Amino acid sequence: MPLPDITIQLKRLPHGAGLPLPAYATAHAAGMDVVAAEDLTLAPGQRHAVATGFAIAIPEGYEVQVRPRSGLALKHGITCPNSPGTIDADYRGEVKIILANLSSEPFPIARGERIAQLVPAIVQRAAFAEVDTLDETVRGSGGFGSTGR
Numbered sequence: 001m002p003l004p005d006i007t008i009q010l011k012r013l014p015h016g017a018g019l020p021l022p023a024y025a026t027a028h029a030a031g032m033d034v035v036a037a038e039d040l041t042l043a044p045g046q047r048h049a050v051a052t053g054f055a056i057a058i059p060e061g062y063e064v065q066v067r068p069r070s071g072l073a074l075k076h077g078i079t080c081p082n083s084p085g086t087i088d089a090d091y092r093g094e095v096k097i098i099l100a101n102l103s104s105e106p107f108p109i110a111r112g113e114r115i116a117q118l119v120p121a122i123v124q125r126a127a128f129a130e131v132d133t134l135d136e137t138v139r140g141s142g143g144f145g146s147t148g149r
C-alpha cells in the first residue's frame with residue numbers, strides 16, 4: 001500500500017504567475033514534473049539554474065529530490081549535473097533546477113516547458129560515533145571495482 005501523501009506548502013513567486021504547479025503526469029508516476037519559469041537557450045556545455053517561480057516548505061523529516069527527465073537526457077543531453085538535487089526542509093528560497101547541456105547543439109527551453117521532476121523522500125539522519133577500530137569484514141578495504149568488471 002502506498003504511504004499517504006505529505007503536504008508541501010508552495011508559495012508562488014511573482015514571475016511564477018500563471019504557471020502550472022508541479023504535477024504527476026500519470027497515475028503512479030514517482031516524480032512531479034516541474035516547469036521552467038523563464039525562456040532560455042542552453043549553449044553546448046553550459047549550465048544554468050533555471051527559475052521555477054516558486055518556493056516551498058517541506059515538512060520536517062523529508063526532502064525533495066530534483067531529478068532529470070530521461071527524454072531530455074537521452075534525446076538532447078539535458079541533465080541535472082547535481083542529480084539528485086537536494087531541496088532541504090528548511091530552504092525557503094526559490095527552487096531552481098540546475099540544467100547542463102551535454103550535447104553539441106544549443107537547446108532552447110520555453111517558459112512552461114517541463115524540465116525536471118521532483119521526488120519527495122523520507123530523510124534518515126545520523127550521528128557519527130568516533131572509534132579506534134572498526135569490525136572486520138570479508139570486503140575489508142576492497143572497493144572501486146575490487147570484485148571485477
Ligand SMILES: O=c1ccn([C@H]2C[C@H](O)[C@@H](COP(=O)(O)OP(=O)(O)OP(=O)(O)O)O2)c(=O)[nH]1
Pocket residue numbers: 066082085086087088089091094095096097098
Ligand atoms: O537542484 C537544486 C539543489 C539545491 N537547491 C536549493 C535548495 C537546497 O536546500 C539548497 C542547498 O542545496 P545543497 O545543499 O545541495 O547545496 P550547497 O552547495 O551545499 O549549498 P548550501 O551551502 O546552501 O547548503 O539549494 C535547489 O533549489 N535546486
Ligand SMILES: [Mg+2]
Pocket residue numbers: none
Ligand atoms: Mg548544502
